[in-house]
Amino acid sequence: MWLVGATVIDGTGADPVPRQAILVEDGRITALGGTPPAGAEVVDLAGLVVTPGLIDAHVHLGLSSDVDKLTTTRQLSVAELAADMFANCRQTLESGFTTVRDTGGVDQGIERTVASGKLPGPRIIHCGPILAQTGGHGYLGADWDSAEDWDSRQIPGLVSLSLVSDGPDAVRRNAREAFRRGAMFLKMCVTGGVVSRHDKLSDTQFTHDEVAAAVAEAEARGxxxxxxxxxxxxxxxxxxxxAKCVEHGSAVDEETAELMAGHGVALVPTLAVAHALRADATEAGLPPEIGARVGNVIDGQAAAIRAARAAGVLIGSGSDYVGPKQEHRGLELVLRSEIESPMQALVSATRDNARVLRIDEEVGTIEPGKIADLTVFGADPLADPRVFDDPAQVKAVIQGGRVVKDIR
Incomplete structure (x- = not known):
């Protein structure tokens, strides 16, 4: 394919290049500019804006349904859960997100299904089930459930939200189990959370030895x-x-940011979900009082982004949506644009997210040699960041060199 006429924003932070041609061969970008080879399919993108395919570094595809009906009251069939997840995958891709990192809820079943092309969706990097402690964040069972009841709710090949892990030996065993299910990294919950019933945000969870056990298992697998x-x-x-990455980080201050920078630890803020839950938690299928738990998380994350940026921390971008309404992933970039700039928001959601996911040699920027993941906007998101959050402005999506959406 010879893509011509568009303004190209390459994801590195460099200035946009008007009318920059892109040559795609065998699923990869092979040249910028020049002349098309004989027989190339010419794709006219005049007046449009091309960016790298967007990356969401914090999603929960396994929580694509009403959360309480999925976790507490168990009112949904496997067919309904699968349908909601598959619809979410399609919606995510058509919103311009060609890669996501699932931070708890799915296993290799859905990842393989999407990767095989059997259904449309983003490239999925996942951790399998979260490692959670008894009574900690990540456990969403009813108050009267036993641990055994929670374990029985797993649906192998589709949904597995968390594994209760107490003590280094249990953490080690469940880390190995997560890897057996295809995990590409591990996630642990070391504090309380907003979407929790048994803890406070000020609670700490797990111990140094428990986290170290998971780290040893992860490092053994690279x-x-x-x-x-x-x-x-x-x-x-x-x-x-x-640990090498922090999700949310809503209390990160200058001292903590310096510690993270010194240890090479990345930060993935998640502003969109906090705004959504504060506005109306019931839309996600959660009790209305969950909204009050957001507290200072929004302002705290904004301050954390500034402190982390000043310290030189690698900062990614994640939406963290849960529930059936996940169509506004681009809102994360809008909110980040208000804290930093539209260009920095885009770089965080492309190049820097690829670095967080450790796939930056393959995706994240528009450069020769990279996989041809491209998002085509109908207007300039740097001039009006709201474009990031308007699926109707995503005029085309190219994933792995294949056009998967085209509404030009």
Whole structure:
């Protein structure tokens, strides 16, 4: 394919290049500019804006349905759950997100199904089930459920939200189980969370030895542990135990940011879900009081982004949506544009997210040699960041050199 006429924003932070041609061969970008080879399919993108395929570094495809009906009351069939997940995959791709990192809820079943081309969706990097402690964030069973009841709700090949793990030996065993199910990294919850029933954001969870056990298992497989963390006590413990990425980080201050930078730890803020839950948690199928738990998470994450940026921390971008309404992934870039700039929001959601996911040699920028994942906008998102969050402005999506959406 010879893509011509568009303004290209390459994801590196460099200035946009008007009327930049892109040559795609065998699923990869092979040249920028020049002349098309004989027989190339010419795709006219005049007046449009091309960016790297967007990446969402914090999704929950396994929570694509009403959360309480999925977890507490168990009112949904496997068929309904699967239908919701597959619809979410299609919607995510057509919103311009060609890659996602699933941070708890699916296993290799859905990842393989999408990768095979049997249904449309983004490239999925996943951790399998979250490692959660008894009574900790990530456990969403009813108050009267036993641990055995929670385990029985797993649907192999489709949904597996978390594995209850107490003590280093249990963490090690469940880490190995997550890898058996195809996990590409591990996730642990080291503090309380917003979508929780049995903890507070100020609670710390797991111990240094428990996190270190997971880190050892991840490193043995050439990968890493990321941690859900809303307070700095749990975050610092996890960093010192070897975790390499932090989700949310809503209390990160200058001192904590320096610690993260010194240990090469990335940060993935998640603003969109906090705004959604504060506005109306019931839309996600959660009790209305969950909204009050958002507290200072939004302002705290904004401050964390500024502190982390000043310290030189690698900062990614994640939406973290749960429930049936996940059509506004691009809102994360809008919100980040308000804190930093539209260009920085785009770089975080492309090049820097690829670095967080450790796939930056393959995707994240528009450069020769990279996989041809491209998002085509009908207007300039740098001039009006709201374009990021308007699926109707996503005029075309190219994934692996194949056109998967075209409404030009």
């Amino acid at each position: 990968t890493y542990v990321t941690v859900h963390a809303h307070n700095n006590a749990g975050l610092r413990m996890a960093v010192e135990a070897g």
